[in-house]
Amino acid sequence: MGIVDRVIANSVPAIPRPVVRRISRRYMAGEDLEEAIGTVRDLNKQGCVATLDVLGESTKDRADAAGKLEQYKRVIDAVVENDLASGVSVKLTGLGLDLDEGLCRSNLEEVIVYAGERGRFVRVDMEDSSYTARTIRIVLDMHERHGNTGAVVQAYLRRSLGDVRLLAEAGVSVRLCKGIYVEPREVAYKGFDTVRQNFVLLLEELMKAGCYVGVATHDEYLVWHALRVSHELGIPKGGYEFQMLLGVDEQLRRILVEGGQKVRVYVPFGKDWYEYSTRRLKENPKIARYVAQDVVGGALGLIKRR
């Protein structure tokens, strides 16, 4: 982590709550399900599909985890009632992984069955490396039992080639991303170019194995490689998809949609926006950098307009 990044990351707790709220608004679909459904409806009109994430990762007790399970059922109901093209993304810690793996499995299974009965897909987000092995194991089990479950692989992890082979062999759909957590060098590649190269390697491995890949990146170099590999392997548009975060590089999103590509937007919403935003800002000073650029850019814009 460079000095500027460290300074930005350490300053995060000092950012006033309303400022964090304003900054994060662009990346989140509000606090209520209604707002989130409105956002997904707009995205569908723009030709994108979505995946909805209910904010809040850690769970204090069983009641918390049960509450998250109920929230996901309400999300799935709303998606179905409004006839929207969207699945859901869940975090295993939100469903109780830190409390009891058995409880987490049973909560996850309930979400998956509920979603499956309504023709919806459940993507299990990947958290920090202390959860990777358990998450992969649980997703493989759920996929075997229910099908409508997908995994996430982080290209910065040294172990990911092995995970990709396991998941591809089992026919699990994989969202491939760079990874957002700060990990020690023992487990994760640190170089920007190395992570990119590993992303391309994993992408090729997955596509060659016939796996359905969600190419989750805003890095156009990687988008180009996904287009190249799919072209070389003769995989048609829709035989894979691009995935992007709400509020990030909407121009690239439009370009891909207009080019006939399938694009899924990750739509987080919920009352836990503050914790989520500050944790994200602290975990990844890169995001804080974008945010700082945003704020400075916005301020300059205001000055120019005056």
Ligand SMILES: Cc1cc2nc3c(=O)[nH]c(=O)nc-3n(C[C@H](O)[C@H](O)[C@H](O)COP(=O)(O)OP(=O)(O)OC[C@H]3O[C@@H](n4cnc5c(N)ncnc54)[C@H](O)[C@@H]3O)c2cc1C
């Ligand atoms: C749909 C989706 C799901 C994800 N799920 C997970 C997950 O389960 N686990 C996990 O660890 N990580 C997840 N991530 C995050 C991912 O690992 C990266 O941290 C993030 O996408 C940034 O990497 P990048 O590939 O876009 O490349 P970068 O090189 O980081 O970014 C490329 C360009 O995109 C823009 N950009 C990227 N991110 C932002 C941002 N937040 N705000 C503003 N501009 C930005 C910048 O202009 C930057 O120059 C997910 C990402 C996406 C898109």
